[in-house]
Amino acid sequence: MGKFVIPVGPQHPALEEPESFSLMLEGERVAAANVTLGYNHRGIEKACESRTYIQDIYLLERICGICSHAHSTCYVQTVEDVAGLEVPKRALYIRSLIGELERVHSHLLWLGIAGHEIGFESLFMYSWKDREVVMDILELLTGNRVNYGMNTVGGVRRDITPEQAQDVLKALVILEEKTKYYIQLANEEVTLIDRLQGVGRLSKEDVLKYGATGPVMRAAGVSRDIRKDDPYAAYGELDFEVITDTHADVLGRTVVRVKELMESYKMIRQILKQMPDGPITVRAPKKIPAGEAVSRYEAPRGEDIHYLRSDGTDKPDRVKVRAPTLANLAAISNMLEGGYLADVPIVIAAIDPCFSCTDRAIKVVNASGGESMFDWEGLRRYSIDWYRKQGIDMKGTKLSRGED
Amino acid sequence: MKKTGKIVPLLLNMLFRKPNTMKYPYEKATVQxxxxxxxxxxxxxxxxxxxxxxxxxxxxxxxxxxxDKKFKAIVYLDRCIYCGQCAESCPKKALENTEEFELASLSKDELKVEI
Amino acid sequence: MGIALFDIIVFPGFIFLGILSLVAEFTDRKLNARLQNRVGPPWYQPLADFIKLSTKETIVPESASSRMFRALPLFALASASTAFLYIPIWSTTSLFPFSCDLIVVLYLLTVPTLTFFLAGWFSSSLYSEIGSIRTMTQLFAYEVPLYMALLGPAILADNWSISGIASYYYIHPLMALFNIPGLLVSLVAAQGKLERAPFDIPDAETEIVGGTFTEYNGRFLAFFRMSIDVELVVVATLIAAVFFPLFTPANAIVGFLIYLVKILFVIFLLAVLRTALARLRIEQMVSFCWRILAPLALLQVLIDLIVKGVLAH
Incomplete structure (x- = not known):
C-alpha cells in the first residue's frame, strides 16, 4: 500500500480544539507528522495592554478554562514582583490550595479524555463523575466552577472558613478512595495497558532536547517541578514528592498524573493544617512602577511562564504568556512518527493539550500560495502601510520604539 | 495482577444504583x-x-x-463575566452577587437589564 | 403460499424483526448507560433516530459511485434479515429449515460486513477507505474462530442445520455443557462481527471519524444502522439457538418469552463486554483472535470430537 496523507484536524472528533495534524501514513503506520498551529489566536496579549492590571487578571484567567488559576496566579506574581508587594502568608496558602484543587480536577478530566480517546467510555464516565466532587468544592471555595476569580494583586479575594475546610477534607476522603481505584485500574486492566504501553515514546534525551515539560517530562524520569525547584506561593513550606516514572510513554504519563493526584491530596491536607491566620490581601497601588518580571508556575500541564513589562501607568506595557502545551507540542511529531494511526489520538491527548492557551502568534498565508511570516516590525510596517493606503494620516506613528 | 475486565464488578454494581445524572431542568439545580x-x-x-x-x-x-442623587444600574448579562470585581470595588457596597444563574434568553435585547 | 408470505413479511419476518431490532438496540444502549451510571435513552429513541435520519436530506459525495452508494445499505439490510429466517426462534425448527443452513446463515451474516467494506470503499473518502481496510482485516481475524466455535456443536449434533442442532440439544440438554468454550469464543467474536468495543476498530470515532460510514447520511445511514441492529438480533438468536437449548415447541407464547429472555441475556453479555474494555488496535485485535480465540475454538472442536467418539462406543 502506498503512502497517503490523512488530516487529523483542524476539525476532528479526537481534538477538543482546532489544531491541524497532517499525518503521512504507510498502511496503519505513521511515517511523518506535521503540526500546524494558529487556529485559535485570540489576541489576548495585545488586549492586556489596553486594560488595567486588575482587569487583566480576569482576562488572563480566561486563557484556559481548565488551568485558569495557573494563569492568573502566574500573572499576579509578576505584578507583585514589579510592585514589590509582600503578599500575606495566608493568601499564599489559599493560592496553593486552589492550585492543587485545580490540578486534581484537571488530572481527573485528563483521565476521562484519555479513556475516551482509546474507546474506553466507562473510564470517561466514571472519572468525570468523580471530578464533580472537586468541582463542587471549587465552587464552594471560590464562587465558580471554573475561572475562579480568586486572585487579586496583593493577595486573594476570598477567605477560607473553618467549615469550608471541613467540607474540603470530607471531599478528599471520597476522592482518595476513587483515585486508588484508578491507580489499580491503570496497573491491572489488560486492554488499558495494551493501549498505553510503549505508545508515543519520548526518551529522556529527547525530552531534554525538545524541552518538553510537565507530566510528559516527568514520565521520562526527569525530576523537575517548579513547585520544588523554584517554590512560589506556599510550596516552599510543604512536604511533597515529585512523581517520576521510567516508562517514558503514555502509560508513564498516566501513572505520573494519577500519582500526582495522591500527592495533591497530601498537600491539600498540609495546607489546611498549616494555614496561618492573618490578612488575605495587602493594598496594591493602582499604578505599577516601571519594571519587568518573569514568573513561573507549575500548571497541571507543565511549566507556565508569564512575562510582564510595566511603564508606570495603570496598564501593562507588554504581557507575554508561554503556556505549557507550546513546549510539549515541539515533541509531538517525534512521538507520533513510527506509531500506529490508532494511537494518534491518545498520543496527542497524552500531552494534555490546550491549544487555545498555546496560540500566541499568527501565521499569514498568502492566497496566491507560499507563506510569509511577520515579525513585530514587519507586522507594524504592514499595518502602517495598510492604513496609509486607506488615506489615514500615519505621520505621527513610529515604526518601532526608539525610532523617530 | 493483570486481568481483563477489571472494571466489571464496578459496572455490575451500578445496575442496582440510581443514575448519577441529574434531570435538569426538570429537577432544580442548586449552586453552592x-x-x-x-x-x-x-x-x-x-x-x-x-x-x-x-x-x-x-x-x-x-x-x-x-x-437628584438617584441612579439606576444597567447590566448586560451577555457581556458580564460574573467575576464580581464591581461588587468588590464598590465603596458603598451597593452591588452584590446573588445565586441566580439561569439567565439565558432567546433574544439579545432581553439580556440588557436594569437591576 | 399466503402463509409463507405472511411469515416472511410480518411475523417472524421483516416487520417483527424490525421491531425486535429496535428493542435490541434500545436494550443495548440502556444497559450501556446504566452500567456507566447514566440514565440512558428513552424507549422510543432508536425509532426516533431512525425516523429522524430517514427524513433528512441525503447527500451523495460527488466522487462516490452513486449507484453503489445507494444500493449497498439495502443489500446489508436484506441479507441480515434473510439470515433470520433460517434460525429457530421458539420451537426447534426455523421457518424454512434445510440441511446445511448453518453455513448459509454464516455467509449471509458475512454479506453485511462486505457491504460495509464496499460502502467505505465507494465513498472515496480517506477515513472511509481506512475504515474499509480495517473492516476486511478484522473480518479475516474473527471469522475463523466464530465459524469453528459454531462448528463444534454441529459436529456433536451430527447435523449441519441449525434446526437440527437445536433439536439435538433440546433432546440432550446436558450435552450443551460441553459447548461452553464455544459460547465464550462466539460471544467475543460476535463483538468483532458487530463492530462493537473492544473491536469497534473500523469505525473508531476518535481515529477515523465515522469509519466506513463517514460519508453516509440520511436514510442510507438509517438503513445501515438498521442492518447493524438486525445483525445484533440475528447473532444473538443464533448464539441462543445453538448454545442455550431451551425451547418449548408445544407452547408458542411461553416459548416466545423464553426466546426473548435468551436473546436479551446474550445482548446483556455483549453490552457488558463492550462497556468494560478499551478499544484494541487492529494489529492487537488480529493477534488476539489468532493466538487466543482460534486455539480456544479449536479446543471446542476437539472436545466435541472426543465426546462424540466416546458416545459412539
Whole structure:
C-alpha cells in the first residue's frame, strides 16, 4: 500500500480544539507528522495592554478554562514582583490550595479524555463523575466552577472558613478512595495497558532536547517541578514528592498524573493544617512602577511562564504568556512518527493539550500560495502601510520604539 | 495482577444504583453558597461614583443618573463575566452577587437589564 | 403460499424483526448507560433516530459511485434479515429449515460486513477507505474462530442445520455443557462481527471519524444502522439457538418469552463486554483472535470430537 496523507484536524472528533495534524501514513503506520498551529489566536496579549492590571487578571484567567488559576496566579506574581508587594502568608496558602484543587480536577478530566480517546467510555464516565466532587468544592471555595476569580494583586479575594475546610477534607476522603481505584485500574486492566504501553515514546534525551515539560517530562524520569525547584506561593513550606516514572510513554504519563493526584491530596491536607491566620490581601497601588518580571508556575500541564513589562501607568506595557502545551507540542511529531494511526489520538491527548492557551502568534498565508511570516516590525510596517493606503494620516506613528 | 475486565464488578454494581445524572431542568439545580451569579443593585446606597463600570473587565455595567442623587444600574448579562470585581470595588457596597444563574434568553435585547 | 408470505413479511419476518431490532438496540444502549451510571435513552429513541435520519436530506459525495452508494445499505439490510429466517426462534425448527443452513446463515451474516467494506470503499473518502481496510482485516481475524466455535456443536449434533442442532440439544440438554468454550469464543467474536468495543476498530470515532460510514447520511445511514441492529438480533438468536437449548415447541407464547429472555441475556453479555474494555488496535485485535480465540475454538472442536467418539462406543 502506498503512502497517503490523512488530516487529523483542524476539525476532528479526537481534538477538543482546532489544531491541524497532517499525518503521512504507510498502511496503519505513521511515517511523518506535521503540526500546524494558529487556529485559535485570540489576541489576548495585545488586549492586556489596553486594560488595567486588575482587569487583566480576569482576562488572563480566561486563557484556559481548565488551568485558569495557573494563569492568573502566574500573572499576579509578576505584578507583585514589579510592585514589590509582600503578599500575606495566608493568601499564599489559599493560592496553593486552589492550585492543587485545580490540578486534581484537571488530572481527573485528563483521565476521562484519555479513556475516551482509546474507546474506553466507562473510564470517561466514571472519572468525570468523580471530578464533580472537586468541582463542587471549587465552587464552594471560590464562587465558580471554573475561572475562579480568586486572585487579586496583593493577595486573594476570598477567605477560607473553618467549615469550608471541613467540607474540603470530607471531599478528599471520597476522592482518595476513587483515585486508588484508578491507580489499580491503570496497573491491572489488560486492554488499558495494551493501549498505553510503549505508545508515543519520548526518551529522556529527547525530552531534554525538545524541552518538553510537565507530566510528559516527568514520565521520562526527569525530576523537575517548579513547585520544588523554584517554590512560589506556599510550596516552599510543604512536604511533597515529585512523581517520576521510567516508562517514558503514555502509560508513564498516566501513572505520573494519577500519582500526582495522591500527592495533591497530601498537600491539600498540609495546607489546611498549616494555614496561618492573618490578612488575605495587602493594598496594591493602582499604578505599577516601571519594571519587568518573569514568573513561573507549575500548571497541571507543565511549566507556565508569564512575562510582564510595566511603564508606570495603570496598564501593562507588554504581557507575554508561554503556556505549557507550546513546549510539549515541539515533541509531538517525534512521538507520533513510527506509531500506529490508532494511537494518534491518545498520543496527542497524552500531552494534555490546550491549544487555545498555546496560540500566541499568527501565521499569514498568502492566497496566491507560499507563506510569509511577520515579525513585530514587519507586522507594524504592514499595518502602517495598510492604513496609509486607506488615506489615514500615519505621520505621527513610529515604526518601532526608539525610532523617530 | 493483570486481568481483563477489571472494571466489571464496578459496572455490575451500578445496575442496582440510581443514575448519577441529574434531570435538569426538570429537577432544580442548586449552586453552592457564595456563588457569583446575577448582580443585585441597591439604589439607596449608590452614590453614582461609577467605579463599578470603570473596573469592569467586560464593560458590562453602566450607572445612569435618573434624578437628584438617584441612579439606576444597567447590566448586560451577555457581556458580564460574573467575576464580581464591581461588587468588590464598590465603596458603598451597593452591588452584590446573588445565586441566580439561569439567565439565558432567546433574544439579545432581553439580556440588557436594569437591576 | 399466503402463509409463507405472511411469515416472511410480518411475523417472524421483516416487520417483527424490525421491531425486535429496535428493542435490541434500545436494550443495548440502556444497559450501556446504566452500567456507566447514566440514565440512558428513552424507549422510543432508536425509532426516533431512525425516523429522524430517514427524513433528512441525503447527500451523495460527488466522487462516490452513486449507484453503489445507494444500493449497498439495502443489500446489508436484506441479507441480515434473510439470515433470520433460517434460525429457530421458539420451537426447534426455523421457518424454512434445510440441511446445511448453518453455513448459509454464516455467509449471509458475512454479506453485511462486505457491504460495509464496499460502502467505505465507494465513498472515496480517506477515513472511509481506512475504515474499509480495517473492516476486511478484522473480518479475516474473527471469522475463523466464530465459524469453528459454531462448528463444534454441529459436529456433536451430527447435523449441519441449525434446526437440527437445536433439536439435538433440546433432546440432550446436558450435552450443551460441553459447548461452553464455544459460547465464550462466539460471544467475543460476535463483538468483532458487530463492530462493537473492544473491536469497534473500523469505525473508531476518535481515529477515523465515522469509519466506513463517514460519508453516509440520511436514510442510507438509517438503513445501515438498521442492518447493524438486525445483525445484533440475528447473532444473538443464533448464539441462543445453538448454545442455550431451551425451547418449548408445544407452547408458542411461553416459548416466545423464553426466546426473548435468551436473546436479551446474550445482548446483556455483549453490552457488558463492550462497556468494560478499551478499544484494541487492529494489529492487537488480529493477534488476539489468532493466538487466543482460534486455539480456544479449536479446543471446542476437539472436545466435541472426543465426546462424540466416546458416545459412539
Amino acid at each position: 453558597k457564595n456563588f457569583r451569579g446575577k448582580l443585585k443593585y441597591d439604589a439607596e446606597k449608590c452614590i453614582g461614583c461609577g467605579i463599578c463600570s470603570r473596573v469592569c473587565p467586560a464593560g458590562a455595567i453602566e450607572i445612569e443618573k435618573i434624578g
